Amino acid sequence: MNTTRRIILSFIALAASSVALLAKPIPGPKGGRIVTTEAPHVELFVAADRTVVVSLYDKDLKSVTVAGQAVTATAEAKTGKVKLSFVAKDGALVSTAALPEGDDYTIVLQVRDTATAKPKNFRVLFHEEICAECKRAEYACTCDDAGGEGGHDH
Numbered sequence: 001m002n003t004t005r006r007i008i009l010s011f012i013a014l015a016a017s018s019v020a021l022l023a024k025p026i027p028g029p030k031g032g033r034i035v036t037t038e039a040p041h042v043e044l045f046v047a048a049d050r051t052v053v054v055s056l057y058d059k060d061l062k063s064v065t066v067a068g069q070a071v072t073a074t075a076e077a078k079t080g081k082v083k084l085s086f087v088a089k090d091g092a093l094v095s096t097a098a099l100p101e102g103d104d105y106t107i108v109l110q111v112r113d114t115a116t117a118k119p120k121n122f123r124v125l126f127h128e129e130i131c132a133e134c135k136r137a138e139y140a141c142t143c144d145d146a147g148g149e150g151g152h153d154h
C-alpha cells in the first residue's frame with residue numbers, strides 16, 4: 001500500500017466515524033426529537049393534536065422548567081409558511097396553533113435563552129409516519145442510520 005492510498009483510506013475512516021457520531025440521535029423523553037447536541041437540550045415534540053411542544057432538559061435528560069426562554073417556530077409547509085408562537089404550559093412551551101396539514105416539510109425552531117438573547121435556529125424535517133424499527137415518529141427516529149443512505153448493520 002503506498003502512502004497516498006493509506007492517507008485516503010484513513011481520511012475515509014475519519015469521515016465515516018464523524019458521520020456516525022452526528023447520526024446518533026438522543027431519544028427525546030416525550031417521544032420527540034432532541035435538536036441539540038449539548039445541554040441544555042431542546043426537544044421538539046409534535047402532540048396528537050399537532051401542536052408543537054418544546055421541552056428543555058439538562059445533560060442527563062432531566063426535565064428543566066422553561067424560565068425566560070423564548071421560542072418561535074416556522075413550519076415550511078407546502079401550502080405556505082406558517083409561523084407558530086408558544087406559551088408556557090406545564091414547564092414546557094406549547095404552540096398556540098397546530099401544525100399545517102400534511103408532513104414532509106421543515107420546521108425551523110428558533111430558541112432564545114432569554115427574550116433578548118441571540119436566537120439559535122434548529123431545522124427538523126417533519127415526517128409523522130412511525131419508524132418500523134424504533135417505533136418513534138420518523139422525525140424523531142433514533143435509529144443509527146436515520147436520514148442516511150447506508151444499510152442497516154444487523
Ligand SMILES: [Zn+2]
Nearest residue numbers: 131134141143
Ligand atoms: Zn427509527
